[in-house]
Amino acid sequence: MGFKAVPFSKIKEEKVEGPEFKGVKVRWLITKEDGAENFAMRYFEIEPGGHSAYHSHAWEHETFILDGECLVKCGETEKRATPGYVIFIPPNTIHNFKNVGNKVLKFLCLVPYEE
Amino acid sequence: MGFKAVPFSKIKEEKVEGPEFKGVKVRWLITKEDGAENFAMRYFEIEPGGHSAYHSHAWEHETFILDGECLVKCGETEKRATPGYVIFIPPNTIHNFKNVGNKVLKFLCLVPYEE
Secondary structure (H helix, E strand, O other): OOOEEEEHHHOOOEEOOOOOOEEEEEEEEEOHHHOOOOEEEEEEEEEEEEEOOOEOOOOOEEEEEEEOOEEEEEOOEEEEEOOOEEEEEOOOOOEEEEEOOOOOEEEEEEEEOOO | OOOEEEEHHHOOOEEOOOOOOEEEEEEEEEOHHHOOOOEEEEEEEEEEEEEOOOEOOOOOEEEEEEEOOEEEEEOOEEEEEOOOEEEEEOOOOOEEEEEOOOOOEEEEEEEEOOO
16 A cells, blocks of 8 residues: 555466456556555456457456557457557447467556446 | 547657656547546656656556656655556655656556546
8 A cells, every 4th residue: 555666577467267268367466455446457468369258347448458469359340459559448348358469468458446 | 439449659649748847748548538437548758867747646646667767756765667567656645757768768657537
């Protein structure tokens, strides 16, 4: 609870479990435990061929691609996203992220604590 | 208002004005205009020797260093932050970001819409 400045690699990595997740790992970089009451910063890695669940929920995503090549599906639309891409997934919209490149896909994905 | 996936470079760059800001530019990547009601994603560049204001406000910062070398001052503490550093600045804490390297400092800095 206070000022924090650490390399992301020092933060614990967890496997994302679930039947529709494949090869996805997450680090919760900034959370309520740090005193962040409004939104959380998360860092994801998806291995080549891996993907997140094609699902919908009541909260938005604010995403920034750091490395690799992503196919983002959102409702009826698909877009290819490379490093430097900014992605907004509105609330209640079915979506997923798929690694369509040859190297590990790395991105930040932030979510609110309150809808 | 809807799904958005664009390179950050397509988003308008603005100079940050103010007597205590030096060499700071910002792009508001995701905002309320996109339908993001809870928090905004911003991309900053600070030129070598440049810095943001040493100031305090009621909202937190969630920051991720993309490139360059940063000296972050927060209250009584100073930390050097390089690419991959995660920084949390709590609300109501005096802070600033200074480029102490030889190349352009690039980072994401997200802020809530409600405190």
